[in-house]
Amino acid sequence: MTYSFLLLIRTLGMLISLLLGIAFLVLAERKVMASMQRRRGPDVVGLFGVLQPLADGGKLILKEPVLPSSANVFLFLLAPVMTFMLGLVAWAVIPFDYGMVYSDYDAGMLYLLAISSVGVYSLIMAGWSSNSKYAFLGSLRSAAQMISYEVSLGLIVITVFLCAGSCNLTDIVLAQRALWFIIPLFPVSIMFLLSCLAETNRAPFDLPEAEAELVAGYNVEYSSMGFALFFLGEYANMILMSSLCTLLLLGGWLPVYPLGLRRLPRIPCTWFIMKVLLLLFVYIWVRAAFPRYRYDQLMSLGWTVFLPLSLAWVVLVSGALLAFDWLA
Amino acid sequence: MELAPIGFYVVISLLLSLILIGVSFLGAGSGPEKVSAYECGFDPFDDARNRFEIRFYLVSILFIIFDLEVTFFFPWAISLKWIDLFGFWSMIVFFLILTIGFFYEWRQGALDWHSSPIDRGA
Numbered sequence: 001m002t003y004s005f006l007l008l009i010r011t012l013g014m015l016i017s018l019l020l021g022i023a024f025l026v027l028a029e030r031k032v033m034a035s036m037q038r039r040r041g042p043d044v045v046g047l048f049g050v051l052q053p054l055a056d057g058g059k060l061i062l063k064e065p066v067l068p069s070s071a072n073v074f075l076f077l078l079a080p081v082m083t084f085m086l087g088l089v090a091w092a093v094i095p096f097d098y099g100m101v102y103s104d105y106d107a108g109m110l111y112l113l114a115i116s117s118v119g120v121y122s123l124i125m126a127g128w129s130s131n132s133k134y135a136f137l138g139s140l141r142s143a144a145q146m147i148s149y150e151v152s153l154g155l156i157v158i159t160v161f162l163c164a165g166s167c168n169l170t171d172i173v174l175a176q177r178a179l180w181f182i183i184p185l186f187p188v189s190i191m192f193l194l195s196c197l198a199e200t201n202r203a204p205f206d207l208p209e210a211e212a213e214l215v216a217g218y219n220v221e222y223s224s225m226g227f228a229l230f231f232l233g234e235y236a237n238m239i240l241m242s243s244l245c246t247l248l249l250l251g252g253w254l255p256v257y258p259l260g261l262r263r264l265p266r267i268p269c270t271w272f273i274m275k276v277l278l279l280l281f282v283y284i285w286v287r288a289a290f291p292r293y294r295y296d297q298l299m300s301l302g303w304t305v306f307l308p309l310s311l312a313w314v315v316l317v318s319g320a321l322l323a324f325d326w327l328a
Numbered sequence: 329m330e331l332a333p334i335g336f337y338v339v340i341s342l343l344l345s346l347i348l349i350g351v352s353f354l355g356a357g358s359g360p361e362k363v364s365a366y367e368c369g370f371d372p373f374d375d376a377r378n379r380f381e382i383r384f385y386l387v388s389i390l391f392i393i394f395d396l397e398v399t400f401f402f403p404w405a406i407s408l409k410w411i412d413l414f415g416f417w418s419m420i421v422f423f424l425i426l427t428i429g430f431f432y433e434w435r436q437g438a439l440d441w442h443s444s445p446i447d448r449g450a
Contacts, residue, residue, distance in 0.1 A: 296441030
């Protein structure tokens with residue numbers, strides 16, 4: 001009884017903090033983009049616009065949900081629910097600090113890859129069940145883009161597995177105590193970051209959204225909470241991908257001590273959060289700075305550059321580790 | 329034992345998503361003009377379940393092949409320490425066969441999005 005009660009408290013704690021994080025990421029994106037374009041951004045609701053995400057959420061809940069007459073209602077409603085759920089569920093295995101993890105699952109990284117693969121289904125479901133041409137074309141594009149970059153993402157994760165000798169996320173971070181994997185795996189780290197951008201359908205790879213040709217991609221027909229759930233799921237995935245980058249390549253919660261500041265008290269999670277925030281800032285910065293890719297360029301980048309390069313890196317890393325007897 | 333809390337977590341987040349989408353339906357229903365599929369101001373010509381570009385299909389087939397390869401790599405990457413050179417070289421042989429297939433596809437133009445494979449008679 002006490003166990004399940006504690007579990008409920010832990011789960012709710014995770015979910016609520018995650019939802020708050022998503023809400024303020026949306027605000028941060030708007031604020032940072034505004035600063036980069038020399039605007040003010042939202043600054044009316046609350047002090048400096050801090051309450052803007054809550055106002056937006058309230059507005060979306062009060063909007064009227066439209067069910068298109070030609071849609072398959074069950075799949076149409078299931079798609080946003082699934083996107084949002086998968087965005088939340090993936091967080092169960094992310095360690096925020098040593099021992100600060102919801103479930104220290106040994107196949108944690110495999111669990112995350114499985115969750116991100118299932119994510120493609122909800123896009124296809126949304127596009128197909130809307131029975132609208134724009135939504136259908138948008139979902140085809142998104143799905144093709146996501147699965148193309150998932151292959152190179154998986155291969156890069158394999159090089160990390162080879163270096164760490166484990167697919168438990170805590171063990172992967174602990175394996176980086178001497179050297180963060182971004183240094184020996186620098187070229188694939190760049191590819192990993194770019195694949196994350198493509199995987200979350202973010203700029204400059206936000207073709208599914210291409211507002212000039214496809215209006216808004218697979219979620220044109222959604223309004224009210226259906227739209228909000230897609231939106232929140234997408235941002236949850238953004239934070240998830242940044243944390244994944246941090247855990248796999250940037251040493252997770254492991255600290256850096258410049259200028260001999262080693263005597264400062266160590267607050268749990270601080271380093272992890274700072275690295276994640278840095279990556280999220282890069283996400284937003286990229287969106288403000290780069291124009292959108294063309295679809296054929298996007299696909300050929302994924303299949304003819306990232307895939308062969310990451311395949312070669314798997315062979316190179318495994319060969320080097322075996323030859324020099326460096327296997328963990 | 330680590331999976332039990334994950335299962336619990338999945339159930340709670342499913343409930344949360346269902347509650348959120350359910351809440352929006354508490355309001356009034358929508359009028360007849362809004363429920364037709366969106367098509368830039370006019371009534372939709374026909375059903376959206378139409379023919380689509382074959383290359384999307386090709387990409388998903390290629391994805392299945394490479395994702396299987398990646399899945400096959402996972403246990404190998406974790407256990408490379410114990411399977412030694414024999415394990416390493418057997419994987420490299422498998423890998424070479426797949427790479428040959430990959431370059432064949434590339435030459436055939438399956439990865440080329442400029443022109444359709446059918447145009448070039450491939």
